[in-house]
Amino acid sequence: MRMTAAQAIVECLKAENIKVVYGYPGAAICPFYDALLDAKDDIKHVLVRHEANGGHAANGYARISGKPAVCIATSGPGAVNLVTAIATAYADSIPIVCITGQVNTDQIGRDVFQEADITGAAEPFVKHSYLLSDPKDLPRVFKEAFYIAGTGRPGPVLIDIPMDVQKAEIDFEYPESVSIRGYKPSSKGNYNQIKRVLSALESAEKPLICIGGGVFASNAQNEICKLAEIMQIPVITTMMGISVFSDENPLFFGMLGMHGVASANRAVNDCDVLFLVGARVGDRAVRTPLTLEKTTKILHIDIDPAEIGKNVGADYPLVGDAKLVLQDMLQMAKPMEHKEWINHLNLSKAKKDFDKAPEGTVNPREFMYKLSKTMPANTIVSADVGQNQIWAATGYKIKDGGRFITSGGMGTMGYSVPAAIGAKMAAPDRPVVVICGDGSFQMEFMELATAIQHGVAIKIVVMTNNRLGMVRELQTNGYNDRQTAVFLDGSPDFIKLANAYGIKSYRVTNDETMDEAIDMLKNSDELCLIEVVVDKMAKTL
Amino acid sequence: MKHTISVLVENHSGVLSRISGLFSRRGFNIDSLAVGPTQDPTISRITIIADGNEYTVEQIEKQLNKLVEVIKVKTLEKDECLARELLIAKLSVPADKRSEVMTIAEITGAKVMDLTLTTMTLELCDTYSHLKRFEEIIAPYNVIELVRTGTIAISKGADTITAKK
The missing domain is CATH 3.40.50.970 (Thiamin diphosphate (ThDP)-binding fold, Pyr/PP domains)
Known part of the structure; x- marks a missing residue:
């Protein structure tokens, strides 16, 4: 035409x-x-x-x-x-x-x-x-x-x-098919190599599955969960893999890495076979890949051949689409038990008691925990970058059917609100909660207008302490507490800002207001915002 | 260690910048890069001489393969390939030194491309290491300009690198 x-x-x-x-x-x-x-x-x-x-x-x-x-x-x-x-x-x-x-x-x-x-x-x-x-x-x-x-x-x-x-x-005529001679992505894994990977996993005494963002990319959530269940293998994730596995699953031991939880890092340290699925072993996830290579047998599935051996050497490399590879593995996998190993890991699981926050503030981890207990299972969490991201990543307990999105690799501040708008428009029936800080929010709050204009009812949580908290903490720990360029003085009153946009808002400064605010957040059908005041010296972990 | 990497690419504008960008971005060192068309006018062939260990050359191959316009990548084993490079050198040569330079040219297999009252321009097509030696030999003769093409290479015997249809 x-x-x-x-x-x-x-x-x-x-x-x-x-x-x-x-x-x-x-x-x-x-x-x-x-x-x-x-x-x-x-x-x-x-x-x-x-x-x-x-x-x-x-x-x-x-x-x-x-x-x-x-x-x-x-x-x-x-x-x-x-x-x-x-x-x-x-x-x-x-x-x-x-x-x-x-x-x-x-x-x-x-x-x-x-x-x-x-x-x-x-x-x-x-x-x-x-x-x-x-x-x-x-x-x-x-x-x-x-x-x-x-x-x-x-x-x-x-x-x-x-x-x-x-x-x-x-x-105009839209082509029906594509033929690019320089682009032929592999999908099916090599069958013999799949068998070898499976038998390495079977012969392990302390196997561990580490899930990365590639599992979402290949839509292999069900397959990896089934494999872990059948073989009773403990599971950890990278930040990009969060929400593939429910936090309520007894096989799950959290996110690994620099800002990860003790149980996940303990698991990486103590396992004898590590099965990486769509994870690239970035520096924030594994700081010393060379040590890991020496002490642990590594099985690595990735669809991108360049990822295998890039950051960590694999004993069993396997190029292919995670979903197809795991389907092949499920055909052959036999039920197993690893009770002792799982019990060992359970010892390092964090207990859920929260320190009392200073007057006029709340404990951010406690807030995340309560928020996650209140929100429906299918909630999508869109986390920004900074301390808020880690509090959300480790404190918000994902239930079956939940989803966590964030800028994991680039660590782009100002991601969470616009990404949440996109997420909500893709799944209008699911609640979408933004977790951001007062730093990141000021890189993105102009998008409140976009959300209002198109009736996109996301729920925004701004964690405020008038600081770029993660940099402040880095300066405290690594630069003799010489704090510089981390003070957000001049920030607007976020409640008044919400009023200016005509949206419902609530400020949380203590445990009582926390519960009310979370209820408001849960029950609101419209765009709404809560500000959660945290201590200026609040720690990431 | 030096590696000879042959890359078949789509003959599009912009491909070379993607490839050179990839090398600088990932910190791979290139000694030379030569590019030209092949018997198939839609395909260009790039020969890269890169420096690095096994890990580096494996990463170079894999990263090159990820580029959509890269059709095929192959590292040529040193003993299994025929490699040539062209060198052209302009020497400032007074009349009384001319025959000396001529002798060098004869022995090394270089040709005199151009001659003036004050200069001689030599060309030599040979391997990287021969050209290096040639450069050392002519160095005392007041080299005023020198240019090299970078190595191109092809596998020995009946082996070929071709695009899959």
């Missing part, structure tokens, strides 16, 4: 079953926006208040829907603002397709108004990118972009489209 390339973009999005896009217009992307207006019944456009947040919202949407999500920005500053979101999605292997406008083809390279080499700038952080110079390539490029973003190890794909290309007329 004859149409403009801009209209063809809209047709591509429809063909990919895209129902919502997050964006911010500008001159260079106007042809597309004009075409999008004609499709407003099929594709909802959400105007974010900053381009990076459009990327984070798409990130949250993609995580919950399990499919690539779309964000849009104009050329120059719009596109460059998107880079943080692209890098965030790349670090966590989240499938997003980013569409940016570009100046006219004949102006590229002349430093004209709002021109930026976005494919160049984003190159280190994309799975792939296109600068579309021939409008005829558009349908193929879109088909490829969605395919690349969502298959193999997922990740962000950028399509940069000059204005004149958007305006050009083409014959």
